[in-house]
Amino acid sequence: MKPILLVVAAFAFLSVSVFAQQYDGIKxxxxxxxxxxxxxxxxxxxxxxxxxPQITLYYECKGGINGGWKCLDIKHNGAQIEGSxxxxxxxxxxxxxxxxxxxxxxxxxxxxxxNGKEAKGALIASAMLYTCGIYDNRKL
Numbered sequence: 001m002k003p004i005l006l007v008v009a010a011f012a013f014l015s016v017s018v019f020a021q022q023y024d025g026i027k028x029x030x031x032x033x034x035x036x037x038x039x040x041x042x043x044x045x046x047x048x049x050x051x052x053p054q055i056t057l058y059y060e061c062k063g064g065i066n067g068g069w070k071c072l073d074i075k076h077n078g079a080q081i082e083g084s085x086x087x088x089x090x091x092x093x094x095x096x097x098x099x100x101x102x103x104x105x106x107x108x109x110x111x112x113x114x115n116g117k118e119a120k121g122a123l124i125a126s127a128m129l130y131t132c133g134i135y136d137n138r139k140l
Contacts, residue, residue, distance in 0.1 A: 023108050026096060029084075032113040035091045040084040045106055047098040048081050054099040055083060060125035061090040067125075071099075087112065093125035 025045030033039050047053055055074055060067040067088075074083035087094060095109040109129050111122040 025106070026108045028110070032116060033087065033094070033110055034113050035087050035119070036089045038084060038086045040082070041096065043081040043083075043096070043098065044079065045098060047106070048076075048079055053081050055081065056097050056099055057085050057094060058097065058129060059088060059091045059094040060128050061088065062092050062119075062121050062125075067091070067094075072096075092119050092122045093129055095129045 026041055026043045029040040030037070043055060053074065053076060055072050056069055057072055058067065058069045070085070072083045072085050074081050092112050093109065094112065095107055097107045109126050111126050112119045113122075114120075
């Protein structure tokens with residue numbers, strides 16, 4: 001069982017590390033987000049024009065501690081959504097997911113950096129967000 005999990009995790013690492021920081025539908029105020037930092041974002045994806053859009057922040061922490069989630073305060077500005085959040089100090093990776101149809105695959109996963117370099121454990125934390133079905137863990 002462990003070899004299968006390792007293969008899945010390795011695949012997830014490669015997928016996340018290649019694409020995690022580059023998205024067309026969302027732009028962060030920084031290319032290298034750090035824990036404890038206030039980050040602003042602009043979302044222009046397919047759900048930006050909804051009447052009542054909502055974006056949820058999910059995050060994974062270091063030390064094997066499960067992360068959490070938070071519905072963000074946002075401002076609907078025409079065809080885009082603007083908002084900001086502060087990452088908890090122990091965050092290694094985070095994602096932003098527009099709350100829309102739960103079947104939607106639209107989710108944006110980002111690695112956290114420390115002193116300009118990817119934080120130790122960021123890739124595994126990203127893989128956890130990517131592979132563990134964070135679509136609506138608030139109902140669990």
